[in-house]
Amino acid sequence: MSSNNITIDGINTTFTPGETIMQISRRIGITKEVDHKIDPQISRFCFHPGLSIAGTCRMCTVEVENAPKLVTSCSTAAVDGMVVHTNSERVKKSRAGVMEFLLLNHPLDCPVCDQSGECSLQEYNFQYGPATSNFCDPKRVYENSTTKRLSKHITLNMNRCIHCERCVRFSSEITQTNDLLMLNRGWKKELTLTDDTLTLISDYQGCLADICPVGALTFNDFRFKKRVWFLSKQNSICDQCSKGCNIEVHYEDDVVYRYIPRYNKDVNNYWMCDSGRLSYHKRQAEDRIYTNSNSNSNSNSKSLSNAILNSNSLLIILATDTSNEEAKTLIDFKNTYSYRLGKTADCYYIGSEDSKLDHLLKMKDQTPNTRGLLNLNISQLYNSNSNSNSNSNSNYDLVILVKNLQTTIDQHLLSMLEYKFQCKELFAFGVFKSDELKLLQSYSFFKELIPGRTTLEKNGSYTNCDNITQTFKKIDALENDKIKAIPTIEEIFTRIFYQDN
Amino acid sequence: MIEIASTIAKIIFIFFLCLSSLPLCVWFERRGSAWIQGRKGPNRVGPFGLIQPVADAIKFFFKESFIPTNADKVLYLLAPLLALAAPVAAMISIPFGSYLLFENLGGNDQYKIPLQIVQSDSGILFVLAFAGLEIYPLILAGRASNNKYSILGALRGCSQLISYEIAMGLSILSMVVIYSTFEMNAMISYQQNHLWGVFINPIGALIFWVAGFAETNRLPFDLAEGDSEIVAGYHLEYGAMKFALFFMSEYVAMMMVSAFLVTLFFGGYALLPGMNFCIQYFSATQNTIAIFQFLSLFLKVAFFMFIFIWVRWTLPRFRFDQLMHLGWNILFPLSIINLLLMIVLGYLI
Amino acid sequence: MNMNMNMNMNMNMNNTKTIINVSRKIGLKEKIYLYALIQGLFITLKWFLRGFFLGKSNTISYPEEKRNYSNRFRGMHFISVDENKVENCTSCYLCQTVCPAKCITIIAEERYRDNDPFHYGVRKEKKPKSFTVDALRCCFCGMCEEACPKDAIKLSRNYELAVQTRAEALYDLKHLTREVIGRG
Secondary structure: OOOOEEEEOOEEEEOOOOOEHHHHHHHOOOOEEEOOEEEOOOOOOOOOOOOOOOOOOOOOEEEEOOOOOOEEOOOOEOOOOEEEEOOOHHHHHHHHHHHHHHHHHOOOOOOOOOOOOOOHHHHHHHHOOOOOOOOOOOOOOOOOOOOEEOOOOEEEOHHHOOOOOHHHHHHHHHOOOOOEEEEOOHHHOEEEEOOOOOOOOOOOHHHHHHHOOOOOEEEOOOOOOOOHHHOEEEEEEOOOOOOOOEEEEEEEOOEEEEEEEOOEOOOOEOOOOHHHHOOHHHHOOOOEOOOOOOOOOOOOOHHHHHHHHHOOEEEEEEEOOOOHHHHHHHHHHHHHHHHHHOOEEEEEEEOOOOOEOOOOOOEOOOOOOHHHHHHOOOEEOEOOOOOOEOOOOOOOOEEEEEEOOOOOOOHHHHHHHHHOOOOOEEEEEEOOEHHHHHHHHOOOOEEEEEEOOOHHHOOEEEEOOOOOEEEEOOOHHHOOHHHHOOOOHHHHHHOHHHOOO | OHHHHHHHHHHHHHHHHHHHHHHHHHHHHHHHHHHHOOOOOOOOOOHHHOOHHHHHHHHHHHOOOOOOOOOOHHHHHHHHHHHHHHHHHHHHHOOOOOEEEEEEEOOEEEEEEEOOOOOOOOHHHHHHHHHHOOHHHHHHHHHHOOOHHHHHHHHHHHHHHHHHHHHHHHHHHHHHHHHOOOOHHHHHHHHHHOOOHHHHOHHHHHHHHHHHHHHOOOOOOOOOOOHHHHOOOOOOOOOHHHHHHHHHHHHHHHHHHHHHHHHHHOOOOOOOOOHHHHHHHHOOOHHHHHHHHHHHHHHHHHHHHHHHHHHHOOOOOOOHHHHHHHHHHHHHHHHHHHHHHHHHHHHHO | OHHHHHHHHHHHHOOOOOOOOOOOOOOHHHHHOHHHHHHHHHHHHHHHHHHHHHOOOOOOOOOOOOOOOOOOOOOOEEEOEOOOOOEOOOOOOHHHHHOOOOOEEEEEEEOOOOOOOOOOHHHHOEEEEEEEEEOOOOOOOOHHHHHOOOOOEEEOOOOOOOOOOOHHHEEOHHHHOOOOOOOO
16 A cells, blocks of 8 residues: 655645646645745746646756755656655745846846736746846847737747747647747747748637746737736636637726636636637727617617517517526516417527537637527527528517627528518617617618627626536626616516516 | 185195005005015016006906995995095194295285194094094994995904094093193194103003004904904905905005194104204295195104004904903003093193 | 923823913013014014115015926926937836826837837837826826836926916826926
């Protein structure tokens, strides 16, 4: 019987064979207080939990009793009876030495560097590093790659690079595009594109900026937009595709500045695609409709309840970017309608087919909740391939259309409503753009547009392509006056039958 | 006929002398206060800023002249007029020289024109009567403005004036005891022949002087005003020329009190020491002497005007209880004792 | 004095009330008041004569004469420029971060190589697209000056900040990069 016991910083624990010291210490939550700042884990540059172990930066070295030298905790597997000190004087001295070498050539342009505030080099230098340098020669400058555009998303500043090679491993292991490599050796070691005539080709370039521990690789969309210390953070779900990546929304006041991926091993691991990362622009686009198309008040007007009472049949069309809660509310509404008024009512969704686009995260379906609507037993209005309707012989007086940010209504749908369903009145709910409103207004049966809230502005849940239901919460700070005036779908449809009282 | 013409001429002379020296007084008040406080004062308009009061007057003329809605219009307008008229009128019985002598005028060989508008045997009563009128503008302005601050200022001012008028009257009475006359020319000739009143009755002079400050509402006795307590006082609701009249009346009152003080205690138009010698040396005519007499009165009054301004920028305002304490507990008994003393003194002499 | 205080503290500890009489004795001279009055009159007379004859005053004729304030005086803001009249600011937001009055608003942008005729390269890769100082909110503490790594934002010695409209008190980049010699 071999026992697996290890002592890290005086804490005795067991481990499964093959676990590294860093993994164990992370699991048991080794925290240490250095200069009044709590470092949640053993310091490191080259190690990233989503990538393979390199063991090149020597920042994670720890002291193991009876071992002649310090060992790298990221690559050293635990052995029974090991006694480890992660923060002894010897370790600190070693880390200070590593930091001094790294800072020989680092330009220390923190004021203009986008990474400052979330830069590992900055933090570790604050903790361990020498405040001064003994280096008196001019610093190394990469003339050609100081601010080099690697693609339209990524800018490289090679002077800041500390050669941890996370990006190179990312491109070979995660995206498998192999579009980055380290050229030359030693002093002249330089990150370049594999083929200098091309740009980065992966769809996950934003992750390069995320994993870069310094400001060498920066994401152009966020570049120079905001210093990170101004940003507040809240967890949410990306609604750009049916994958439902977990994200952290970074915002200041009522403006979102970026999405960064949040770890979820069942959904997106550590990564996120670029189109999802840039999707926050849609929310705060200038052509978004914030006000009711007919009146200035956003409260549900009398015309909708009148139309409901006067209609003979009701068709509810849900886009696949409505949340589960909104869909449930509308189904309840449909049932109440047919029960109380004794008239026919149907509910369908409009959406597209789903399939995986690559080996990582990208999905074909660009809406977040197709699976959720299917789970609610809603069937598709028409199939984009066959263009056949499941319920072809019905005429509907009143059509209620609910959509969110991801779907755009097209002429096809509207002409179908006009000719096939003989629609007399259309009420549109949700987030629309001004050109969509123009399109709607060109149809005579269009009555009213009531603005809605996007994912960040409401509570709800999406069920992703793998049938995982994930909830998201409203970010209160984003609720500016314009958005506060917009009622949620739930608010409108739960009270609509009681409004006359 | 000549008498009427000369009287009118004298009235015009005194009136315009008072009014035309007002801007100078205002300028000196502002400039003097600046010097005392280490400032520069008005120095932009004209040489040394001398035209500044003219500019101020023009401004006052062109400002909107308003009357508060609920004010009693007649009394409201009467108050500033009375304020200016009372001290000017009080000037009529103060002699500003002995007499001018004209030959071959009006059929007489020698015609004397006394340099005093009203030659009355009871000149002092004249002055006191008109000086007593000074209380009315306060009451009228405070009452007619329909403003609580105004009425507060008027109340304070009235009680102050009444309190100090007693001490003032008693000190004047003590001088009447000594001079044994109400006639001002006689008082001056007494002082010319004997001593200036101030040397005979210094305590009386002091009491009169202090009461004079109170009567003219000058610091440290300007209880009728008080920015920090009652915004501005009885003239709070007055603007433009109406305020200017109040403002001017203060200086005219100062002149009147100074002239009265000089007449009672400092020899009136009696020549200043040194002048007498000059006149005897050059054996000047009566008319020249009269001019010198007027000049010495003018200089004496100017000196006391300076003291008014000097004291204003030295002493802060009294508290109301201090004011009443000084008036009733100190000056009033002191003046009675002083009066008794003077009566005894009069018997001894 | 000290003993008094100690005694007072002891008394407080024993929870007993003590009344300390702080009024001073007033003698006859002070009661009569005339002596102090005359003293005061002579002081003001001295100053009167000083102003009247020597023309001395402690004030100045302001718009014509101006006081020379200390070099450390903190007045109207400016952004220093280099030899090419290009602002030194790299819009690092440190001043905006440190500003206690939150009066600085910066919008940054990249100084692209195309519109970089002086070839600053990385030295000035970032530049302010707009840099606004709200002088009405500013408390002139000078923290922005302290924080600036480029010595770009500075407070000049110009203290004449009066403006006619509120909009004029919003100093934009053009106003801030005006020519200021020394510290104004």
